[in-house]
Amino acid sequence: MRLIDGAKQQWAIEHDQTNDVVVTAEDIAPYLRRFLRDGVIKPIAGERYRINTLCKVPEAELNQEMGGRPKGTVIR
8 A cells, every 4th residue: 555655646746736636546557567457456365445535545445354354344
């Protein structure tokens, strides 16, 4: 999630964006090429990533139980 946040910040600097703008996977894809599969950020353990707006940290939602956390848990 740190890589996603870093990509968001780099995109914002290069595109002169601030505040609560919506950032898409397509926006940050150039900064995460080795972490993408078919345009989607590759999950490590079955999670789904939420990029969120520029001012909100990325999140991961678990698609299965992991580490004692139930499916659906959101990690920030």
